[in-house]
Amino acid sequence: MRFDPYSEEFFEDPTDVYKWLRDNAPVYHNEERGFWALSRYDDVLRAHRDWQTFSSTHGVSLDDLVVPGPSIANNVIVMDPPEHDRLRALVSRAFTPRAIANFEPLVRSVEADFLDRLDGRSEFDIVADFSAPFPVEVISALLGVPPDGRQQIRHWTDEMLHREPGNPKPPKSAFRAAIALGGYLFELAQEKGGHPGDDMMSALCEAGLSDIEVASFAVLLAAAGSETVTKLIGSAVVLFARNPDQWRLVLDDAAAIPGAVEEVLRYVPPSQYQGRYAVADVSFEGVTIPADTPVLLLTGSATRDERAYDRPDQFDITRDHHIALGFGHGAHACIGAHLARLEARVALEEIRRRWPTFAIDEAGLRRVTMSNVAGYVNVPFSVTG
Numbered sequence: 001m002r003f004d005p006y007s008e009e010f011f012e013d014p015t016d017v018y019k020w021l022r023d024n025a026p027v028y029h030n031e032e033r034g035f036w037a038l039s040r041y042d043d044v045l046r047a048h049r050d051w052q053t054f055s056s057t058h059g060v061s062l063d064d065l066v067v068p069g070p071s072i073a074n075n076v077i078v079m080d081p082p083e084h085d086r087l088r089a090l091v092s093r094a095f096t097p098r099a100i101a102n103f104e105p106l107v108r109s110v111e112a113d114f115l116d117r118l119d120g121r122s123e124f125d126i127v128a129d130f131s132a133p134f135p136v137e138v139i140s141a142l143l144g145v146p147p148d149g150r151q152q153i154r155h156w157t158d159e160m161l162h163r164e165p166g167n168p169k170p171p172k173s174a175f176r177a178a179i180a181l182g183g184y185l186f187e188l189a190q191e192k193g194g195h196p197g198d199d200m201m202s203a204l205c206e207a208g209l210s211d212i213e214v215a216s217f218a219v220l221l222a223a224a225g226s227e228t229v230t231k232l233i234g235s236a237v238v239l240f241a242r243n244p245d246q247w248r249l250v251l252d253d254a255a256a257i258p259g260a261v262e263e264v265l266r267y268v269p270p271s272q273y274q275g276r277y278a279v280a281d282v283s284f285e286g287v288t289i290p291a292d293t294p295v296l297l298l299t300g301s302a303t304r305d306e307r308a309y310d311r312p313d314q315f316d317i318t319r320d321h322h323i324a325l326g327f328g329h330g331a332h333a334c335i336g337a338h339l340a341r342l343e344a345r346v347a348l349e350e351i352r353r354r355w356p357t358f359a360i361d362e363a364g365l366r367r368v369t370m371s372n373v374a375g376y377v378n379v380p381f382s383v384t385g
């Protein structure tokens with residue numbers, strides 16, 4: 001078997017290839033594409049904790065990693081401690097559990113606004129009509145992006161991450177979109193520097209970040225904040241349609257929802273792998289990964305590892321979760337995890353309240369083909385109750 005994160009089979013369903021890797025090649029080397037991959041839970045966890053060996057400064061997506069050299073973007077996700085920690089401390093103040101709890105009314109009203117438009121319809125697309133357009137509205141409101149620019153941010157982000165199956169090179173349209181998004185946010189950062197408002201971009205300008213740094217962080221937040229939550233909710237609806245006994249638990253008691261969100265995150269992590277660059281020789285499972293090579297930490301495989309989870313392929317929302325590896329781990333663990341959990345919880349609460357009985361059209365499901373991100377672009381949904 002062969003593991004190629006740009007292949008059609010991988011985009012369609014990586015479950016079998018992940019199992020094969022864990023059992024037969026837990027320290028996998030893809031010579032053609034020039035990377036290594038860790039797939040077992042313990043190994044992925046150890047690599048996340050060892051930032052000294054596994055650097056993020058060469059990029060965290062495979063496309064960036066296979067063209068070696070430090071990334072130009074001055075951004076938390078592609079920095080190592082101690083620089084990373086200084087910038088992260090500055091930006092993470094806005095994302096503490098208490099700060100995020102204050103956003104619940106905003107999140108609920110943004111989501112309700114999209115869902116209200118669907119009320120009364122018996123068929124719609126729960127991703128295209130709801131989980132794709134709403135997260136970018138939330139993160140843009142926090143950043144201070146004016147309302148008329150918000151959906152455009154999502155379209156640029158979608159294009160920026162799109163990959164043609166079989167081809168690791170980003171298409172030209174991805175570069176164009178990245179430049180347009182960066183340019184837009186850079187101009188906005190400049191405006192905020194001159195006329196600060198009550199928003200995150202202004203706060204970062206006031207905290208002393210340069211316009212470039214503010215724009216670069218805003219690009220990361222726009223992408224991280226809009227793509228992943230979309231995928232989590234789409235996958236949740238599909239999993240509940242396929243596992244009606246689990247949806248019944250949610251219908252019986254809304255208190256089951258936070259556990260359900262964790263289980264969707266484990267079952268199909270929206271971010272399937274984190275890329276790193278090994279700066280020294282390092283051994284796992286008796287195999288040595290040589291220095292100066294890209295290594296993928298396969299989160300999507302680690303969270304299905306039978307060595308770490310009982311019945312890993314069973315979707316069980318009552319499971320105990322100790323470490324939410326789907327949000328990464330260690331120095332780079334997701335800053336937006338509390339916000340993502342809030343958005344997903346509110347979404348499931350609203351779906352439960354509005355459409356307790358629903359079906360999906362399996363034949364109409366369409367997956368994204370993106371760098372790092374996994375999930376659906378279309379989930380046709382019909383109200384059956």
Ligand code: HEM
Nearest residue numbers: 060076077224225228229271274327328332334335336340
């Ligand atoms: C379900 C939704 C989400 C998932 C699955 C997710 C997943 C992840 C993962 C796996 C990482 C680690 C990356 C690495 O180690 O290289 C990460 C980092 C990050 N995420 Fe999220 N994320 C989600 C939502 C969000 C949201 C809503 C935001 C912002 C509002 C956000 C902002 C960030 C940032 C800024 C980092 C970089 C942290 C650092 O490098 O120190 N994420 N996320």
